[in-house]
Amino acid sequence: MIFQKQLQNCPKISVVTPSFNQSKYIEKTIQSVLLQEYQNIEYIIMDGGSSDGSVDIIKKYESRLKYWQSQSDKGQADAISQGFKLATGDIFAWINSDDFYCQNSFQKVAKTFIKYPSLGLIYGDSFLVNEQAELTRALIASPMNYKQWLYGTSSVFQGSVFFSRFAYESVCGIDSTLEYAMEYKLFFNIAKQFQTVHIPEFLACFRQQPRQKSATISHIGLSEFKNILLELENLNTESWSYRSTTHFLRLLRRLKYIKNGWFLNRSQYSKIFQKVTTF
Template sequence: MNCPAVRELPPPPEGRTGWPWTVATPPLFASRPSSPWPRVTIVTPSYNQGAYLEETIRSVLLQNYPNLEYIIMDGGSTDQSVDVILRYERWLTHWESRADQGQSHAINKGWKIATGNVLAWLNSDDLYRPGALAEAVLALSSHPSAAFVYSNVEYIDPQGQTLIVRNPGQTDLKRMLWALVSLIPQPTTFVRREMLTEVGFLDESLDYSMDYDYWLRLLTGHRGVYQDRVWACTRIHQDAKTVARQKDIWLQKKQVLAKIFSLPGVRPLLPHDEVQGLLSLYHRRTGAVCLRNLAVRDAVYNLFQSAVLQPSSLLRPRDWKVALKAARAVLVSGPRSTFWPE
């Protein structure tokens, strides 16, 4: 599908101007100098995000990309989401609104019917920046051995104002493991279709860490290429999972680490002492997150496990300072959910 022009889309809500309301990406040539533009499939999973969904949809459709396949998998929303989708139905390759088994399941359903050479997913409260699709395709073309490409990400507030731009830089498997957070910004990532055969789909048993898990699986035998550009915006609001469920996110990462350590070829890269240190760090950080959220039992368990795995961690003044600071914050202001990676 060729992307529509701004004038072809429904008029924006009153007072909304600029990208992606009244501005589109400049037109591209119908084909690249060497070959036609490959098909790009974008899947948007959504559930009750009607307040932001239209902006997400327009940021995809106004890419002016000449070979787009756009799929929306709505989980049976009860807000205005379906009304929004119906306004843009003629430009969608496929959409549905029915109960699903979570975000990973919705994305996988979309990917299973996708026909694109390049795949991505864009959550229904995030949006692409102008020209993102074309730049990602050109980056993949320039790095034929790369399994995926990704860029910087702009964090925005509910009104779309910039909070901060995160520059992750080039990463690899070890750096991602030791970070214990996804250094690869999900909405900026574009993956070659072949990876579905080689690595598989998203793990549907994961509610929160499916992107971290997927990037680690990709990096066990492949490489991604970082581009110093901004291809997407992540919206920070209190209903976002990354804001509301920090404790659950960290507790689930143990499942991810156990899976990655069991993959062929990973253990030879990580000596036993390094694995022990990494797991100790995981439990230490998880304990601090649990403490901030008044989950005392989980906090004690994880801090104890950290000490068992690496007794020397008990002697680190910095770790005690972090724990005391977290405890003091809880006593003063109560539990909190923090978005920013530790």
């Protein structure tokens, strides 16, 4: 009820950026938050003690930050968790320091939460970009439901996800012991208890670069994913029944993509990309 009353006005969006030695990318991340056409933003940057010039970039914007620090932490998940402990917003999100938001994303998110105040989580579409922030392809999120999360077939991209503070606290926040699959466990727990909605809009850009975790520790992510399902649902991802169900759901997802025309050609989504990434 309290959350619903807060949403009657302009809900505060709290964004956390975890970072470590990302001076090559972090300024674009910061600008994509601060240049949103949305007034009620609270931005927190948790730097892990960078020595590459990142701190100098952060200091350029410190007057517009709720809080920032540069000191050793226990990893990405710990930095995000500590950042959210400082946050006072109605809506939470985090954006990694090599990714960035699209134009007007926060307005779209706030309008959706105002329209559906009981929502736990909303998610949009994303663009995949290269190291130079040039468009590679569109990442269209698939409809998310409990079963799709359970079988790892829900295409939801972390940078385009926003969730209510109430939902985050209800599931006891992010698991700071995880190195890779912290978003999967958090979103899974929220989706299990709360309604989720897909916004058919591009909300963020996911950058591919050599040092990102998907390129360096994906094996850890796979192990964590298996352990999460064993812990939460007693599911063995190596079993025949699990694998066959996963393949079937992926086929259904692909057929739905084709039916709904979600496979845009490059010229179509290039125009959209140019429009929503120009501040």
